[in-house]
Amino acid sequence: MRKFLATTDYAVESFAMAEIQTAIEKNAFQIQKLGRFQNWQQRLYFETDAPLTLLLALRSIHSLIELKGIFKLETPTLEAFVAALESVEVPEMQQVSSFRATCERYGNHDFTSVEMQRWAGGVWIRKYQKSVDLEGYDINLRADLIGKDVFVGIQHNRTDLALRPHLQRAFHHRAALKHSLAYLLLSLAEPQKGQTILDATCGGGTILMEGYDAFNQKLGYDITFLGCELIADFAQKARENMQANNFPIEIIEGDAKELNQYFAPNQIDSIVSNLPYGVVSGKESQMRGLYDRFLTSAHDILKDKGKIVVLTMRAAIMRETLFRLRLYKISQELITESGGLLLHIFVLEKI
Incomplete structure (x- = not known):
């Protein structure tokens, strides 16, 4: 079995582990020792005989690194780091012409990630007599230092898998959600075949694209996905993103505070949305009004026991509004991170 390290989103490691285990076992491969890497957040360790094609299709991870060496440095200096690299054998380097060295550092050290990268590149040039190519490389060698823990391996993804x-994208929304988090929100709604799922604040359509690709294209769920967006230009750009991927998803220009004006009673099974955070212009009173009217109008269009899954930075206002309205029960509340912001995920059920 090969050893892997996968990176994922903050505080959702258990969800990513469940996806990894289910995907591998469902395809009749074996998996062992699945857990947090050295008990660090956002990093998972597992051993498996599953092929790379299966692992790179996982939707909850950002990077996949095949481990070649794991060390603990009693004194984390550049010299100790280099000595660890010297002892690692990477047979795959014999089969390539060029490589890239990638290093990241976390913790309090007397050197930078750039210095680590330069020293690591020098080690591998001397050891394997291969040239460095930052863009057209054949293999990406990764060596990270996390506190006193070092791992060395081959990073198999060229771009962040969460992207x-x-x-295809005709438009990138400035506040677009990571696809890995979009997949988490959708999964928390527990979608079923033939349902109707609405994103009430769809922006550029990331949640809708992820939903159609993950559940319709890959699993054949035949879910009807719908989008609603207040800003006309964003609504049009979201339509262009759907068209670029041939996803038959209707996007309407509408206000999330007035959903019952656009959708029929009991039409929607679940609403999955990344709500406005109000970081720039959203005053507290405006956010209270938005959440109040959004939740009230959503209640009208949701089916019996319909679900709402929302991501928000305004957890206190959301909780206060929910307790005052008494229209939903909170099934789950999770915390994660995106763009340096701590965000709350609420899973609600209509009552």
Whole structure:
């Protein structure tokens, strides 16, 4: 079995582990020792005989690194780091013409990630007599230092897997959600075949694209996905993103505070949305009004026991509004991170 390290989003490691285990076992491969890497957040360790094609299709991870060496440095100096690299054998380097060295550092050290990268590149040039190519490389050698822990391996993804390189975008929304988090929100809604799912604040359509690709294209769920967006230009750009991928998803120009004006009673099974954070212009009173009217109008269009899954930075306002309205029960509340912001995920059920 090969050893792997996968990176994922903050505080959702258990969800990513569940996806990894299910995907590998469902395809009749074996998996062992699945857990946090050295008990660090956002990093998972597992051993498996599953092929790379299966692992790179996982939707909850950002990077996949095949480990070649793991060390603990009693004194984390550049010299100790280099000595660890010297002892690692990477047979795959014999089969390539060029490589890239990638290093990241976390913790309090007397050197930078750039210095680590330069020293690591020098080690591998001397050891394997291969040239460095930062863009057209054949293999990406990764060596990270996390506190006193070092791992060395081959990073198999060229771009962040959460960006979904296979999906086309005519437009990138400035506040677009990571696809890995979009997949988490959708999964928390527990979608079923033939349902109707609405994103009430769809922006550029990331949640809708992820939903159609993950559940309709890959699993054949035949879910009807719908989008609603207040800003006309964004609504049009979201339509262009759907068209670029041939996803038959209707996007309407509408206000999330007035969903019952656009959708029929009991039409929607689930609403999955990344709500406005109000970081720049959203006053507290405005956010209270938005959440109040959004939740009230959503209640009208949701089916019995319908679900809402939302991401928000305004957890206190959301919780206060929910307790005052008494229209939903909170099934789950999770915390994650995106763009340096701590965000709350609420999973609600209509009552």
